[in-house]
Amino acid sequence: MPLSIRRVLYIDDDPGMGRLVQKALARRGFEVELATDADSGLDLIDQGHFHVVALDHFLPTGTGLDVLEVLRGRQGAPPVVYVTASAETTVAVQALKAGAVDYVPKTIAAEFLELLTSAIDQAIQNARLKRAKEIAEQEVREARDRAEALLAEVNHRVANSLAIVSSMVRYQLKAIEDPVCRAALAETDARILAVAGVHRRLYTSANVRSVAIDEYLQGLVSDLASSMRQAGHRSQLRVETSPGEVPTDRAVSIGVLVTELVTNAFKYAYPEGGEGDILVRLSCEGDTARITVEDEGIGWHGEGAPKGTGLGSRIVQSMARSLGGELFWLPRAKGTAVGVSFPLLRPA
Structure with missing residues (x-):
């Protein structure tokens, strides 16, 4: 059907008024079909494409x-301009609430035909704009779905690649006897697992924009415990979490931060082959999260030079700053409790 043809269905129980409207609209470039009752009007709507329906109140x-x-329950039903001779405004209000896009008071004056033509024109234009908007929104949704599917595939591939790298590091770890080298490789493996865990969460989740931080930390702690056992550490690692969501980029910083704090606890809390409990605790209240790593070892309160090379401490400080938080040490009679409090969302 040519786009220039505008088809109108006029439903009115007055055949004379119907013919008058048909002729008047035809002179203005409309193609008009008539129906004198509801059933025949609905049948015509089912059979043909109409740009708009002009509908009389009394049938x-x-x-x-x-x-x-009836039309409100049909997908793709044409817009309806309601025509009423009733002097009561409640009829027009009821029609608009029932789904009509406009209404026109029905009179015998020429003004009625002008108002009807204008209302029909406006209804057709609004319907075209609405359809164009729906098409554009659908295209945006489809583009977003394709992008999210592609991103999930990228995260899958990255996670797999990091898993391969982690496996290589572990093979190398088994072949080395020097305790310093073994410890360095174990730390490297833990850092790789922290980043890989974020990508694994992303491609297995329906939401690629954020990560459930509680679930991520539970998986990360499990991986860290396995990695530390392979490096010869015997301490027990536990985790306590509360639900919370963070953007994906912040999840990486959180994972690296926790990995460094846990690794330091394994290395320094229980020296000379000792062992004990290490607890990772996450609490989320409102828009703020708080993570602590606690042990019952020899204790350190952040004062003085860090042990070892200091690389882990520098990484922890860097990750805390990237999260917009600050490190803190909680007073304890025994052991260490270190953590960071930070906003779940990136500060504006």
Whole structure:
């Protein structure tokens, strides 16, 4: 059908008024079909494409409100301009609430035809704009879905690649006897697992924009415990979490931060082959999260030079700053409790 043809269905129980409207609209470039009752009007709507329906209030059986009720349940039904001779404004209000896009008071004056033509024109234009908007929104949704599917595949591939790198590091770890080298490789493996865990969470989740931080930390702690056992550490690692969501880029910083704190606890809390408990605790309240790593070892309160090379401490400080938080040490009679409090979302 050519786009220039605008088809209108006029439903009115008055055949004379119907013919008058048909002729008047035809002179203005409309193609008009007539129906004198609700059933025949609905049949015509089912059979052909109409850009708009002009619907009279009083019909042989029921009212136009009944027709509106039927059309409201149909997908892709044409817009309806309601025509009423009733002097009561409540009828027009009821029609608009029932789904009509406009209404026109029905009179015998020429003004009625002008108002009807204008309302039909406006209804057609609004319907085209609405359809164009729906198409654009659908295209945006499809583009977003394709992008998210592609991103999930990228995260899958990155996680797999990091898992391969981790496996290589572990093979190398088994072949080395020097305790210093073994400890360095174990730390490297833990850092790789922290980043890989974020990508694994992303490609297995329906949401690629954020990570459930509680679930991520539970998986990370499990990986860290396995990695530390392979490096010869015997301390027990536990985790306590509360639910919370963070953007994906912040999840990486959190994972690296926790990995460094846990690794330091394994290395320095229980020296000379000792062992004990290490607890990772996450609490989320409102828009703020708080993570602590606690042990019952020899204790350190952040004063003085860090042990070892100091690389882990520098990484922890860097990750805390990237999260917009600050490190803190909690007073304890025995052991160390170190953590960071930070906003779940990136500060504006």
